[in-house]
Amino acid sequence: MDKLSVLHEEMRACRRCLTAGFDIVPGAVFRGGPGARALLIGQAPGVTEVEAKRPFNAGSGKRLFQWLGQAGWDEAEFREKHYMTAVTKCYPGKGKGGKGDRVPSKAEQKLCRPFLEREITLVNPQLMILVGGLAIKLLYPAKMRLNEVVGTAVYFPSETLANPVNFNYTDALPVQLNNNQLSINENPITNYQLPITNHQNGRFIVPLPHPSGASLWPNKPANKALIAKSVQILETIRIKLTL
């Protein structure tokens, strides 16, 4: 059995959070194989995802795949070709007051982190899409607000990926999109830029907001414009890297 399949068996059998006293529904939800070149990380599965054993299965999936569809990915093709996982992989139950799902605690995130790190190492993607605040905080400084992050992207050059789980924000170079051309700002001081074609062995990171219907953030006009910019960046990366 290959290493990713071994990891998948471990994740499916995992009960760490239950044993630690968290009221989760065990049964890790993820999808994808070792050939994936894009890896998408969400927050945690919802109840319908657990039933269907499919990430972003219901309402939030509809909105997510609208955005990815605008970037040129057919939903079935994306699910088939790429890898989808989450910061924590079991359903955390409803939040207080029953509105939306509970945000997994820091302790649960820590318990599940070794799985995420092994997934990233084994898949070693060229594009990572961080969906929602919890996934975005894997990389971006906690003080950065969603509207400072969505609509931007960064790039890790191959030399920064000796450890494939590099979430060191200071190693990341800002990506710029002008007239459908992406460039990587090698030196923000001199603004010296290299075209994307020289950068096939590193990793792009693109953040997106949480697509859950419980979140009103994506509905605001200013935020819609930021999401449209993220979609344009994703489309350009998809075309350039033939993802």
Ligand code: SF4
């Ligand atoms: S969320 Fe992660 S660590 Fe917690 S029980 Fe599920 S697979 Fe295990």
